[in-house]
Amino acid sequence: MSSSSIQEHYPFFLQHLQRHIRLSDDEKMHVCSLLKLRRVLPRQFLLNAGDICKFESFVVKGFLRSFYLDDQGNDFTLHFAMEDWWIADFASFRENSPATRNIVALEQSIVLQLDKEAIESLYRDIPQFEHYRRVLSENVSVTQDERLIKAISMSGAERYEALIQKYPNIEQRLPQKHIASYLGITPVFLSKIRAGKNA
Amino acid sequence: MSSSSIQEHYPFFLQHLQRHIRLSDDEKMHVCSLLKLRRVLPRQFLLNAGDICKFESFVVKGFLRSFYLDDQGNDFTLHFAMEDWWIADFASFRENSPATRNIVALEQSIVLQLDKEAIESLYRDIPQFEHYRRVLSENVSVTQDERLIKAISMSGAERYEALIQKYPNIEQRLPQKHIASYLGITPVFLSKIRAGKNA
DNA sequence: CGCGACGTTGATTTGCCTCAACGATTGTGG
DNA sequence: CCACAATCGTTGAGGCAAATCAACGTCGCG
Numbered sequence: 001m002s003s004s005s006i007q008e009h010y011p012f013f014l015q016h017l018q019r020h021i022r023l024s025d026d027e028k029m030h031v032c033s034l035l036k037l038r039r040v041l042p043r044q045f046l047l048n049a050g051d052i053c054k055f056e057s058f059v060v061k062g063f064l065r066s067f068y069l070d071d072q073g074n075d076f077t078l079h080f081a082m083e084d085w086w087i088a089d090f091a092s093f094r095e096n097s098p099a100t101r102n103i104v105a106l107e108q109s110i111v112l113q114l115d116k117e118a119i120e121s122l123y124r125d126i127p128q129f130e131h132y133r134r135v136l137s138e139n140v141s142v143t144q145d146e147r148l149i150k151a152i153s154m155s156g157a158e159r160y161e162a163l164i165q166k167y168p169n170i171e172q173r174l175p176q177k178h179i180a181s182y183l184g185i186t187p188v189f190l191s192k193i194r195a196g197k198n199a
Numbered sequence: 200m201s202s203s204s205i206q207e208h209y210p211f212f213l214q215h216l217q218r219h220i221r222l223s224d225d226e227k228m229h230v231c232s233l234l235k236l237r238r239v240l241p242r243q244f245l246l247n248a249g250d251i252c253k254f255e256s257f258v259v260k261g262f263l264r265s266f267y268l269d270d271q272g273n274d275f276t277l278h279f280a281m282e283d284w285w286i287a288d289f290a291s292f293r294e295n296s297p298a299t300r301n302i303v304a305l306e307q308s309i310v311l312q313l314d315k316e317a318i319e320s321l322y323r324d325i326p327q328f329e330h331y332r333r334v335l336s337e338n339v340s341v342t343q344d345e346r347l348i349k350a351i352s353m354s355g356a357e358r359y360e361a362l363i364q365k366y367p368n369i370e371q372r373l374p375q376k377h378i379a380s381y382l383g384i385t386p387v388f389l390s391k392i393r394a395g396k397n398a
Numbered sequence: 399c400g401c402g403a404c405g406t407t408g409a410t411t412t413g414c415c416t417c418a419a420c421g422a423t424t425g426t427g428g
Numbered sequence: 429c430c431a432c433a434a435t436c437g438t439t440g441a442g443g444c445a446a447a448t449c450a451a452c453g454t455c456g457c458g
Contacts, residue, residue: 068348076352078344091341100348127326134333137340142290144343145277149267149299151350152383153275156446176405184351189446191406355414375437388414390438404455411448417441424435 006037006112009060013112016058016084020135021128030125034118040064040105046087047103053092055113059085062109063173066101067181077182080174086136087111106174156185157193205236205311208259212311215257215283219334220327229324233317239263239304245286246302252291254312258284261308262372265300266380276381279373285335286310305373355384356392 010032017023017031038057040046046064047053057064059081066087068076078101081087092099093116114122122129150159160183164171170179180190209231216222216230237256239245245263246252256263258280265286267275277300280286291298292315313321321328349358359382363370369378379389 068352070352074352076348078348090337091344094337094341123330127329130326130329130333131322134329134336137333137336138289138293140340141336141343142293144340144347145290148343148347148350149275149277151347153267153269153273175403177403186447187405188407188448192446195406374435385415386437387416387439391414394438399458401458402456404453406453407451409449409451411446413444413446415442415444417443419440420438422435422437424433426431426433428429428431 006035007032009037009110009112010035012060012084013058017132020132023126023128027126027128031122031129034114034122035112036115038111038113040109040111042105042107045102045104046111047089047099047101049100049102050098052096053089053099055115056086056088056090056093056119057081057103057111057113059083059087060110060112062105062111063107064103064105064109064111065174065178066103067178068101075181076184077178080170080182082173106178151184156183156189157196159183159185160190160193205234206231208236208309208311209234211259211283212257216331219331222325222327226325226327230321230328233313233321234311235314237310237312239308239310241304241306244301244303245310246288246298246300248299248301249297251295252288252298254314255285255287255289255292255318256280256302256310256312258282258286259309259311261304261310262306263302263304263308263310264377265302267300274380275383276377279369279381281372305377350383355382355388356395358382358384359389359392 010028013032013035014023014028017028023031035058036055038046038055040062046057047066049069061083064081064087065077066079066081066089068078070076079087087103089099089101089103091097092101119133123133150162154162160179163179163183176190176194177187180187183190185193209227212231212234213222213227216227222230234257235254237245237254239261245256246265248268260282263280263286264276265278265280265288267277269275278286286302288298288300288302290296291300295315318332322332349361353361359378362378362382375389375393376386379386382389384392
């Protein structure tokens, strides 16, 4: 049934790349040749905390979540990733250190993966690639910064408002408890926020 | 008195750069020729919210703080910068948009500045520079990520502990109210945390 | 059908804030 | 050089936002 080949996902990936850099046909082929296809089912883990994160994963289809479990078992959602996003434990990936986060699929998903060797070879062979990664990383920094301001300066209800403002359809794709853990509040409290809104 | 010239600070800056990339003598000269020296006195602003951030500033000496003021006048410390660090409103710098943060000197400080034009010319002339910036930006992302985890998952007291663990001498250089606003708590509450510790 | 995951709602507790008053220190002008 | 104001940290009283605990209804699934 779903035995589609990796090639059919190249255009989507290249479209993403070309929003940042311009590549020759040879270069496009080269990049694509390094990609690995991986399918994950709902609830399946792409990365377990403690393991070393060997891949960065570009989401072609689906929805994933990275989260941190503290010693008491509390679940903190760190990031989501949907189509056109990358996800990984970047600290673990860079340092070859044990991951502090888990990554799990919420929906059946398809990702394209690059390992460290592949990325480093791309830095060598395609100068533009370093530029692409630099810009991407700067985007992440800026986004993180905004999120930090929100975490510190806004109330739970305000953060919820800001989130559904930014991602209006996130409530369709994501159970409330994960939205809550992303916002840094309990599901119970999120439920009360939502109840208050419709009063 | 303190009419030292910019040249005397080149070695410190180059030492920093060379921790990341290797440059020829010509390239070193070129980079340095683009730097602008700026001195700031305690309480003097390097950037006002609303203005466009025209420079990224590398701290040669001193201590600076970036902070966000919300509509009610609450002061949230976003970042510090001491010797060997960069500071700027990176979102404003990249987009030429009005800054959302202020940057102010806490001590008499000396910074070396690069404007956008300089940085873009360095991307053109020194391929290594893109690498340097990519790595730097990744470092920022990872650090931010850690801070976000802490903000969401730890109590005020725990965050305080983690901070003085990481920067043991920060209490000497920084008034408590700024530490508090960095941690996302009130100075009053920080004082009580500290009182509790010595019990 | 019955079990487990999820969301809701209410009662209670707690972490942190606000407000206010008080020393200690610093800086400033007479 | 002293007097005064301003800033900073501390401490206590009271309040609010959000957590915890617990009970209940709903839904999807074995």
